[in-house]
Amino acid sequence: MNKISKNLLVLFLALLLGDCFGVYSVQAQDDKLILETSKECDIQYTGNNCVAELKLTNNVGEILDGTASLHIDYQGACSNNKLENFDGVGITAQFSINNVDWLNFSGWENGITTVSGFNINKDGTQPKLKIETVPNLCPG
Secondary structure (H helix, E strand, O other): OOHHHHEEEEEEEEEEEOOOEEEOEEEEOOOOEEEEEEEOEEEOOOOOEEEEEEEEEEOOOOOEEEEEEEEEEEOOHHHOOOOEEOOOOOEEEEEEOOOOOOEEOEEEEOOEEEEEEEEEOOEEEOOEEEEEEOOOOOOO
16 A cells, blocks of 8 residues: 555645634545535634534545644734744644544644544545634734
8 A cells, every 4th residue: 555545644725814714625635535625614803713524535445544734824914914834823723533532733833733643434534623713813
């Protein structure tokens, strides 16, 4: 089995901080894995939270070891209107493949953080991404 089939890299792209923060786009690294957003996460104000619901279809034919990556960039007043990598300060992000065991994203580097230690069953699962922001998060 090739490395891509063993290790799923789920990229959560297009997350922006500021007046609006949301999960709108997701991507699976293997073409036999289909990842879709079934419920978007849209935070309009700092101090709010939301849960994005995803649909992950595993057509590889076996249970896979999973790794989820979260990538956030921001642009606005706190970055002099330049696109910058997010450092993770001011939000709590969690991922769950089964809606029971929540894994905490931490250790941000260049706007990216990962969690692992979950299995992706054959056929379909419905993972979730939970994001909470602090009230004093810098807009933009």
